[in-house]
Amino acid sequence: MGVWDDSAVVWDDLVEPWGIGSSLFQLGTVRTELLLGDAWTDITSFVRYSSGITVNRGRTSEGSSVERSTCSLTLDNRDGRFSPRNPNGAYFGLIGRNTQIRTSVALGKTRLVAPASVGDSASTAHTAALAVVGDIDVRIDVRLHSWREQSSLIYKWGTVGNQSWYLRLNSDGTVTFFWTADGTTSLSCTSTVALPLPTSGRKAIRATLDVDNGAGGHTVTFYTSDVITGSWAQLGDAVAVAGTTAIYNSSLSLNVDASVDGAIFYGAQVLSGISGSVVANPDFTDLDEGTITFSDMAGRTWTAYGNAEVTNRYVRFSGEVSAWPQKWDPTGTNVTVDIEASGIMRRLSQGKAPLKSTLFRGLTTLSTLPVGYWPHEDQAGSTVVASGLPGGPPMRLVRSAPDFGKSSDFACSAALPTLNDASWGVSIPTYTNTGNIQTRFLLGVPLDGIGTASDETIVSVSTSASAATISLLVTTAGELRLIINDRDGLAVLDSGALGVFETNGNLLRVSVEVQQSGGNVAWAVRTLNAVTREYLTASGVLLGYTIGRASNILVNPGGGPSDTVFGHLSIQKEITSLFDLTDELTGYVGEPAGRRAERLCAEEAIPFVGIGDLDDTVAMGAQTQEELLTLLQETADADFGIFYEPREVFGLGFRTRESMQLQSASATLSYTGQELSEMEPIDDDQATRNDITAVRKNGSSYRLVAQTGALSVQAPPLGVGRYDDSVTVNVQTDDQLQDQAGWRLYLGTLDEARYPTIGVQLARSVFTDELITPLLGLDLGDRMDVSDPPAWLPPGEITQLVQGSSENFDNLQMAITLNCTPASLWSTLGTYEAPLTRYSSDGSTLNANASAGATSITVKTLSGPLWGHGDGDFNILVDGEEMTVTAVAGSTSPQTFTVIRSVNGITAAHAAGAAVALSTPFVYGI
Missing domain, CATH: 4.10.220 (Light-harvesting Protein)
Structure with a gap:
């Protein structure tokens, strides 16, 4: 372990103890609230700070799973309000197991937080200054969970006839600027490329419209920056269009708004003319906490609407209290409740039942439930086929028993039975006749067929009317055949072999449909392949008969087939498309990992936060029957993402692998600036x-x-x-x-030291609002850098990814310890032919000794392509010294490099045979 002695450094906390050195901490810095009924109730005055509030979240290393978040604090309970069973307590009947709790701190710069996608915004009324009808320059500075979700950003746009302009983010990461010249006819230009990585976090976007580009047309140009006050880089090509234009002067307000949840706005600017005069300039970072209305630097009056708020309050934990342990001293004067609240993962891990199969979940959540449903997922040894509907009747065995749990061929199901020459049936609960009967089931006929000498009935449904029995058969050739009998058992319809269908060797979902059409019965047989999704259908009409409602159903009534797989039998009174559960039928094979996490949370009614492009995640295999947390962890494992508990939302989140790639630092700390309280590198083999x-x-x-x-x-x-x-x-x-x-x-x-923990104490006077703000915003997967490391560590910035954190805070101090892993591989991912990415030679070495002052070196490459300088200067690393290569001479090995030495402050002589490689090698991600 590398631990340094800081006794030689004059740390200002030697004379200024932590907790009293910064005026940024004051009464009201910390707020703790309980959700009592439907309202958040402030209980801050009852929190005892002898040990502060401690919050732990995330994971300890890159390879480990995220653990449940916890928040530990002590409450003063002398009046009994935190005793759930105390009828005299102020919160009696309002607190108990799993009461929600949240805690936050008010520090750093403000920002406009818009938690919901509808109604949370800020706007300023139309004035003459905002009547920009010529060239315009629009800028917005915002943090989004994903820059690959369509969202409004800033606009003066309303109903047709009163529309000016509109800046929008598209789901593919491009940006579009809309405008009208007449208030009605929409014109637009879209950036020629998508916004650069990462796909989440803070970005500033700019669009300019030159209404008359001097060449008989108009031009829209897009730009990006890290922040609105930063330098702008053009995004793709300028988009020039024939014909001059203008912007309609609408009477609408100017709105800063996002149509996605969780947007955070830092500022916006509207300029009359490209780089012209500023006519709107809200800066949300320099306001008082709780501001509702304010004037910007251009004189515009802004108001926050809905739940949007200007705040410097950062939520540190959202969870629930599962236990209220009460303690008191012998005198009864010191009465407390020591709470350890947890994120939602604690409760979800309490139940160990695996989720049902995807087709089961789909069929039991249809808007109109089947009148009967039998999954056939019963285990070996079962004596009935259980209903999949609460209180539904089981199917009874009529002739021996199927081979339960025999086949796992269908990805959408737990193991299903084979027919095994058995029969079983059930009386269908009475329901209102609708004139429709749809029977659906899974069918898996072996490749060599049903193995009988005659066609065999797989399902037979009895009805209450003259078309008394509807039977579907599989022929000896593997085709389907429909027979309808009257009440006397006579066949009134025999479709014969429906040659369109081929059952042998296929995994099918089959639908048999009959529908009353006047005095006739329309019928259809349809199949959907559970692997290929191929859809086949055959249909016809039976004249002069009625169907009524389904009354009984038999499976394999004549016995016969043995190895045919059968399951998920449903009877519906409304005919629905066989495609209604296609994704469920395939087990969601190919579903992006991020979308699977999002869907699972939606199905379980768990609030979800997706960070990054959920569509650009690894394609998953079939969803199997596992516990919810196991399935969610599978998504993170497959994508190299992070499945976690968000701070701001009592729910679950998924951060994509791609959102962590090619990040700039979200926060940078200086070692020489005495901004760290803990940093201990370890060269070990843990990872x-x-x-x-x-x-x-x-x-x-x-x-x-x-x-x-x-x-x-x-x-x-x-x-x-x-x-x-x-x-x-x-x-x-x-x-x-x-x-x-x-x-x-x-x-x-990765041959780097680990920095398992990096700590800061925000109460020290070195921490200003400008430093505190990015630290409070650091979240799992964010990059954090340390600059100016001491001389005994390798030169250059230390780049780390945050994997977890531990915080302890009160109204006088806030200590944060970050669990980190190296960020270098995530920061040096390349794409083919992208700027700044290069191929490194394989196995290059110095061909001769190089003195400490040499400005040229000879490099030998034994295999692979030689080095070149066609794309400009590049940096190499030779035994720890970084050099810039300004020229490469020679078309055969060895080659001569002209170099600038000691780029990283290291100067040394190097012996022949020393390895030569790019100082920042790029790798290709998955």
């Missing part, structure tokens, strides 16, 4: 993995081994020996396993 086997759930495997390099499987000193690991991931195909193994190998062979 080392150099022999990785990736296994697909219910699939194949792929193995990768690091054969060379500092952390390879070679024995020291050439490597570190073998560190093997096997991980099972639920991805869609075996072809994805190479990427899964490769990225884990990259992470497991």
